[in-house]
Each structure stands twice: as C-alpha cells, then as structure tokens.
Amino acid sequence: MLRLALAAMGTRFELVLPGEPTLSDSALRAAGEAALAEIEEADRRLSLFRSDSLLSLINRNAFAHPVGLDGETYDLLETALEVHALSNGAFDITVAPLMGDRGLHGADSSAAPGPRAAGSQAVVLNRTASNVRFTDPACALDLGAIAKGHALDLAARTLREARVERALLHGGTSTVLALKPPAGEDAWLISLAQARDSKPVRLSDEALSVSSGQGRRAPDGSGHVLDPRTGMAIATDGFSAVRAATATLADAWSTALLVEPTLEPGSVPAHPLRATQLVTNA
Numbered sequence: 011m012l013r014l015a016l017a018a019m020g021t022r023f024e025l026v027l028p029g030e031p032t033l034s035d036s037a038l039r040a041a042g043e044a045a046l047a048e049i050e051e052a053d054r055r056l057s058l059f060r061s062d063s064l065l066s067l068i069n070r071n072a073f074a075h076p077v078g079l080d081g082e083t084y085d086l087l088e089t090a091l092e093v094h095a096l097s098n099g100a101f102d103i104t105v106a107p108l109m110g111d112r113g114l115h116g117a118d119s120s121a122a123p124g125p126r127a128a129g130s131q132a133v134v135l136n137r138t139a140s141n142v143r144f145t146d147p148a149c150a151l152d153l154g155a156i157a158k159g160h161a162l163d164l165a166a167r168t169l170r171e172a173r174v175e176r177a178l179l180h181g182g183t184s185t186v187l188a189l190k191p192p193a194g195e196d197a198w199l200i201s202l203a204q205a206r207d208s209k210p211v212r213l214s215d216e217a218l219s220v221s222s223g224q225g226r227r228a229p230d231g232s233g234h235v236l237d238p239r240t241g242m243a244i245a246t247d248g249f250s251a252v253r254a255a256t257a258t259l260a261d262a263w264s265t266a267l268l269v270e271p272t273l274e275p276g277s278v279p280a281h282p283l284r285a286t287q288l289v290t291n292a
Contacts, residue, residue, distance in 0.1 A: 011192075014042045018053040019158055021182030025165070028176050028192035041172035045165035045179075052161035055083060056153050058106065059118040066120035068142060069106070069150045076141035084140055086153070086160050086258065087133065093156075093262040094130040100270035101262050102238035104128045106152035109236065112243070121150035127238045159219060159261030162187040166257075179257075184220050185264075187257040188213035202251060211253065219260035221268040222249040237269050244269055 012027040012035075025042050033041070057063040068077045079087070090103045107124030128149035135142050153160075158181035166187055169177050177189040178198050188198040197212035202220060211218055221235065235244050250267035254260040267273055 012038055012042060014039075014046055016046050016049065018049050019057070019154075019161065019181065021158070021184075023049050023158075023161070023165075023181045024179070025169075026178040027169075027174060030174055030176060031193075032173060037172070038174065041169055041174045044172065045168045048164040048168050049161045049181075052082075052157065052164055055080075056086075056157045056160070058120055058152055058154070061118075061120065063120070065151060065153060069120045072142055073144040073147050073149060076136065076139065076143040078139075078141045081140070082160075082164065084135065084137070084142075086156065087142060087151075088135055089258055090153070090156055090262065091130050091133060091135070093259070093266060097263075097266035097270065097273055099129070099239050100237070100273060101155065101266035102127060102130050103151045103153055103156065104130055104132060104149055105236055105238045106150040107148060108238065108241050109152055112236070121152060124148050124150075126241065129238075155221075155265040156258060156262045158182065158185045159187075159217065159257035159259070162217070162257040181257075184222075185217070185257055185261050186213065186219070187217045188215065190214055211251075213253070216253055216255065217257040217260040218251065218253045219257065219264040220249055220251045221264040235265065235268055 013024060015022055015024040025045055027038055027042050029038060054060065055064045058065055060066060064083060071077050093101045104127045106121035108127050110119055110121055110123030126148060128146035132144050132146035132149040133142060134145060162179050162181055162185060165179055166189060169189065175190045176192055180186040186200055191198045191214055197214045199210035200213055200218055201210045202208060236242065237244055250264050250271065252260050252264040252267060254263060
C-alpha cells in the first residue's frame, strides 16, 4: 500500500495506491508522483493568491478583453456555469468580491473586495476561441468550491493513463475520489466525520464531497460559506454530502446543497452526470 501526499490549495491531498499486479513498485510510485504533479499544476493555475496564476490573470483582465484558456480550465468554468444555472444560483464562482468584503480572503487575493457578486451571467465563454470575458467590471472568480474536485479528477486521469486502476484520492478529506478498490474488496469504505453514527459510504469509480458550515470563520464570527444571491453567510452548522460521477461535480454540488438544501440535482434531466444527495444539514 503506497501513500503519497502534498500540500496544495490550502489543504492536504493524499493518494492511496494499493498496488497493481501489472506494475512494479517503482512504476506505481512514478504514476503517483505524476498524479501529484497534476494537482500542483492545478494549484498554480487556479490559485486566487498567486499573482502569476491563470485565475489571477483572468480576474485582472477579463473585463478589459477576453483571456485565453487551456482546455482543462475552459471545461472547469463551463461546468461551474452549468451548476450555477441548475442550482438556481446557489453555486456561483463570482462570489470572490463578497468573500473579500467579509474578510475571508487575505491581502494576496487577486479579487478586489466588493459589496456584491456580479453573478455568473457576467462570465461569457467562447468555445471557438477558447477564452473567457467578463461583462461586469465587478466580476471576479473564486474557484475554491470546485477546484479541489477538478484537481482530483486530473490526478485520477493521470493514474488511469499509467494503468493504475485501484486508488483512493482525497483533498483535505472533504472531497474523495475512488477508483477501483483493493483486490478482494468491492468498494472503498468512507466514513463521514460529520455523521459518525452513520454507515460508511461505499465508493468505487465515484466521488464524494462534503461541505460544512463549521470551521473557518470571518472576522465578525460568521461562517465561511456565503449565499451568493444575498451576500450573507449561511446560518448553519450542518453539512451536505454528495456523491457524483466526478469529483468536480461532487465538490460543486455539495456547496450548492449546503446553501440551498432543497435542491435535488439528481432530478435535473439536463445534467449528464447525476449527483445524489446523501445528507443535507443533518
């Protein structure tokens, strides 16, 4: 059993690789290290707190002119806009100014604090040109509610390309992505820290993400999860847990369901990858 870890996106990512009969130990380690390198690259690309990141470049320039995107970032933003539409605005990556205004971003943030979120309708993607532009000068993006899942999906893709079929990946334990389980098992068993009395969640080729109202606080004592439609911190110490086909979707939908517990993403026929709510505000 090989375990590899690194610090990125303000948290600890870990890979658990039980081994493959067709791979040597050195090949397994090389695959794991390549997967971690994908997470590091995603952190450099999407960090709100690095002046040289693509996200910071977007926040600085996308209102003045379109900013070119690589394929992974384009797909990520497209998914974020889809979840925004399907969640009735409960998930919104333009929440960055509000987060700064409430003291939840440090001085290094590339998003200026402000009293409102522009709304995801101000983010315009052009697939033909592979770029993004803003239609509102107040628009700035914070991908903190979806970037960990995105990084895990990229890491899993790298593992699969290296013929690693059995693995468990997590980002800060809040977002988990399971490939196939160890030999002889039919699933990875994931316990929810927020619901210790519940049965473990069984995962195989699936993702699970948990969002909680507990933890980090703003200087005024309010929570760190905001309702982008009102600009106010949500008043709950509960949590939402969502399983989905990808970690990106699970990450985003768990935030949306924490903000708006009545959402039912699994019943949205337009969504190609269904998410299933496990527990909300338990």
